[in-house]
Amino acid sequence: GAGVSQSPRYKVAKRGQDVALRCDPISGHVSLFWYQQALGQGPEFLTYFQNEAQLDKSGLPSDRFFAERPEGSVSTLKIQRTQQEDSAVYLCASSLVPAGRSSYNEQFFGPGTRLTVL
Amino acid sequence: AQSVTQLGSHVSVSEGALVLLRCNYSSSVPPYLFWYVQYPNQGLQLLLKYTTGATLVKGINGFEAEFKKSETSFHLTKPSAHMSDAAEYFCAVTRSGGYNKLIFGAGTRLAVHP
Numbered sequence: 001g002a003g004v005s006q007s008p009r010y011k012v013a014k015r016g017q018d019v020a021l022r023c024d025p026i027s028g029h030v031s032l033f034w035y036q037q038a039l040g041q042g043p044e045f046l047t048y049f050q051n052e053a054q055l056d057k058s059g060l061p062s063d064r065f066f067a068e069r070p071e072g073s074v075s076t077l078k079i080q081r082t083q084q085e086d087s088a089v090y091l092c093a094s095s096l097v098p099a100g101r102s103s104y105n106e107q108f109f110g111p112g113t114r115l116t117v118l
Numbered sequence: 119a120q121s122v123t124q125l126g127s128h129v130s131v132s133e134g135a136l137v138l139l140r141c142n143y144s145s146s147v148p149p150y151l152f153w154y155v156q157y158p159n160q161g162l163q164l165l166l167k168y169t170t171g172a173t174l175v176k177g178i179n180g181f182e183a184e185f186k187k188s189e190t191s192f193h194l195t196k197p198s199a200h201m202s203d204a205a206e207y208f209c210a211v212t213r214s215g216g217y218n219k220l221i222f223g224a225g226t227r228l229a230v231h232p
Contacts, residue, residue, distance in 0.1 A: 042223050043208070043222050045221070048217045091161065093162075104218055105218070
């Protein structure tokens, strides 16, 4: 089947605009993660969903960032009033079973959305 | 808290030469360790992982890594580099329990020249 898909692949926003980034996880995957990858850096965790429940949002950098997964499948990351420091690649990953078990379950990553804020 | 340090942001090797990418981690609990590869404009692809058991793990494309607890290291190696290995490589750590969020290093860009 298809892997994780993200849209749009590229987004240019003027400072102060709101943006919405979409993630379609692998069908049936329970866990969904968002990461932010700044230029020249490794990805950093933003938030985690188990089905529709957002269980960890400790990585969201400010209250301008909001994520949802209302039906437990597609997820949207929304950034309000974008700032230049929000420019990054936003990666989505999904895994089959709930995180927090004793064994690790592989996270499958999408291609990312490259956000540029002018 | 967990963290990852990758020594060398850029590594250049000749085709056919040994590839060695260094990763050291910090973790107060037994870690799960990973190497991911990222090609331009693509997502992260898992190369290999260590969770428990054998400390020498083999991955895809001829890569392997050895978990050395005493050195808190998880270096990635490949005996003979190929041009197609040119990419960005990320070491990552997580732990059992919790939400398995990955903590990544800053990455090492591998260049392979003829």
